[in-house]
Amino acid sequence: MKTKTVVSTTINGGPVEFLCEPRQTLLEVLRNTLGLTGTKEGCSNGNCGACTVLMDGQPVVSCLVLAVEAEGAELRTIEGVACAGHLDDVQQAFLEGAALQCGICTPGFIMQTETLLEHNSTPTEDEIRFHLAGNLCRCTGYDKIVRAVQAAAAKRQAASQK
Amino acid sequence: MHAFDYQAPRKLADAITQLSQLNGSARPLAGGTDLIDQMRVGRLAPQTVIDVKKLPELNVLQADDTGLRLGAAVPCYRIYGNEQIVKHYSALADSCHIIGGVQIQSRASVGGNLCNSGPAADSTPSLIALGGVCVIAGPQGTREVAAEAFCVGPGKNVLQPGELLVEIRFPAARPYSGSHYRRFIPRNEMDIAVVGVGAAVELDPSGKTIVSARIGLGAVAPTPLYAEAASQMLAGQEVNETTLQQAADAAKAIISPITDMRGTREYRIHVTGVLVQRVLQAAVQRARGETIDYRPGR
Numbered sequence: 437m438k439t440k441t442v443v444s445t446t447i448n449g450g451p452v453e454f455l456c457e458p459r460q461t462l463l464e465v466l467r468n469t470l471g472l473t474g475t476k477e478g479c480s481n482g483n484c485g486a487c488t489v490l491m492d493g494q495p496v497v498s499c500l501v502l503a504v505e506a507e508g509a510e511l512r513t514i515e516g517v518a519c520a521g522h523l524d525d526v527q528q529a530f531l532e533g534a535a536l537q538c539g540i541c542t543p544g545f546i547m548q549t550e551t552l553l554e555h556n557s558t559p560t561e562d563e564i565r566f567h568l569a570g571n572l573c574r575c576t577g578y579d580k581i582v583r584a585v586q587a588a589a590a591k592r593q594a595a596s597q598k
Numbered sequence: 599m600h601a602f603d604y605q606a607p608r609k610l611a612d613a614i615t616q617l618s619q620l621n622g623s624a625r626p627l628a629g630g631t632d633l634i635d636q637m638r639v640g641r642l643a644p645q646t647v648i649d650v651k652k653l654p655e656l657n658v659l660q661a662d663d664t665g666l667r668l669g670a671a672v673p674c675y676r677i678y679g680n681e682q683i684v685k686h687y688s689a690l691a692d693s694c695h696i697i698g699g700v701q702i703q704s705r706a707s708v709g710g711n712l713c714n715s716g717p718a719a720d721s722t723p724s725l726i727a728l729g730g731v732c733v734i735a736g737p738q739g740t741r742e743v744a745a746e747a748f749c750v751g752p753g754k755n756v757l758q759p760g761e762l763l764v765e766i767r768f769p770a771a772r773p774y775s776g777s778h779y780r781r782f783i784p785r786n787e788m789d790i791a792v793v794g795v796g797a798a799v800e801l802d803p804s805g806k807t808i809v810s811a812r813i814g815l816g817a818v819a820p821t822p823l824y825a826e827a828a829s830q831m832l833a834g835q836e837v838n839e840t841t842l843q844q845a846a847d848a849a850k851a852i853i854s855p856i857t858d859m860r861g862t863r864e865y866r867i868h869v870t871g872v873l874v875q876r877v878l879q880a881a882v883q884r885a886r887g888e889t890i891d892y893r894p895g896r
């Protein structure tokens with residue numbers, strides 16, 4: 437009943453089981469139970485996007501998902517983006533373009549950008565801004581973030597044409 | 599968050615039994631984008647949360663020549679990802695594109711939007727415009743309620759304890775018909791509507807005369823409204839500035855908006871008139887097979 441439940445998921449490609457109460461959000465469990473603190477907490481009410489993770493391929497705000505709902509789901513978090521110690525194109529572009537200051541919003545922006553580029557390899561500025569509308573940043577003023585997304589898209593595009 | 603039990607039934611009958619046995623102390627959970635936050639801030643404290651996303655009946659999404667069946671728990675991204683809906687039930691796709699941001703759209707359902715029963719809910723005017731009928735299941739069986747009769751006050755609706763919204767059904771798309779939803783917000787995206795308008799029109803084959811129209815209004819009364827007189831006076835009329843203006847005036851006559859931080863009562867009345875005309879015009883263009891100059895977020 438109100439007792440803890442075992443939840444089986446796949447996180448960043450590997451099987452992960454955890455014990456949680458129904459009242460715990462996925463964000464809480466990722467950070468506090470599983471130590472995956474790359475996913476950030478901003479607002480806890482779905483508005484800022486800092487806690488964005490991918491659930492069965494779809495971007496979701498993990499503060500508005502109950503951890504028990506993740507049973508059987510495939511999750512991807514910011515920890516799963518870099519490959520063998522190498523930053524991926526989006527991370528690299530954010531770093532090179534100074535698209536972050538305090539960095540709290542960054543994991544969410546990067547996860548959300550990954551889903552954009554997966555479906556649209558050549559997004560326009562309008563499309564980038566619309567897709568990232570659910571992610572808030574109080575430091576950068578967004579422009580450098582948009583440029584970084586454009587740079588990452590261009591780099592991937594160039595690599596795919598080689 | 600307070601402690602609660604979690605159930606995820608796989609059969610509709612089980613969900614109804616659980617809901618009615620727990621009479622009043624259980625809440626259905628669809629995408630959770632309203633419910634989880636309401637529980638977090640302590641506005642709602644159900645003893646049991648019943649996840650309805652595993653019920654096949656609530657996941658139906660089927661558009662064919664008999665009409666559209668939209669399961670109550672289907673998330674927005676599946677709705678605007680469906681080509682038939684984009685083409686034949688465009689207003690619904692328009693609504694789903696602007697509910698929250700992309701992350702919210704991954705989870706938020708139209709059923710949840712309707713059952714949360716907010717006056718400014720962005721999908722409800724479209725459900726009204728498209729002639730949606732809510733299919734409700736409960737311990738006493740199944741009943742149907744027109745979309746415009748579902749909400750009865752801010753946060754209140756016709757659901758009785760133990761009842762669940764199963765799906766929303768829409769009539770088959772008619773030839774020479776088109777629809778649109780648009781809201782006015784001070785920001786470009788991620789905001790609550792100052793006014794929201796959904797409209798659907800059917801034209802005659804010449805594309806000049808309106809055969810029938812339906813207009814739904816949001817954020818201008820305690821519940822979303824069907825602008826019945828405005829809709830009916832358009833039937834048989836030629837599409838022109840005067841007729842659209844008259845419909846807009848008739849729509850303005852039935853609203854009772856409030857003044858709040860998003861706008862005054864007078865402002866909302868004015869914006870309603872402007873939006874009704876623009877949305878009707880866009881629905882007419884779509885009915886003529888033209889593409890409209892509209893991009894969400896601008």
Ligand SMILES: Cc1cc2nc3c(=O)[nH]c(=O)nc-3n(C[C@H](O)[C@H](O)[C@H](O)COP(=O)(O)OP(=O)(O)OC[C@H]3O[C@@H](n4cnc5c(N)ncnc54)[C@H](O)[C@@H]3O)c2cc1C
Binds near residue numbers: 481631705762
């Ligand atoms: C950041 C953010 C932005 C948002 N932006 C918008 C916006 O632009 N426009 C807008 O309209 N809304 C917006 N919302 C509100 C919310 O996302 C929508 O109302 C959404 O459609 C709710 O759907 P859900 O599936 O998440 O519902 P849930 O939260 O799961 O449920 C909502 C309510 O309905 C009940 N319920 C759900 N399903 C059923 C059912 N089948 N039968 C009976 N009762 C049921 C629940 O018990 C609950 O009370 C926003 C929310 C957030 C967090």
Ligand code: FES
Binds near residue numbers: 487
């Ligand atoms: S912490 Fe989840 S959206 Fe802000």
Ligand code: FES
Binds near residue numbers: 537541573
């Ligand atoms: S870098 Fe500080 S919030 Fe974005």
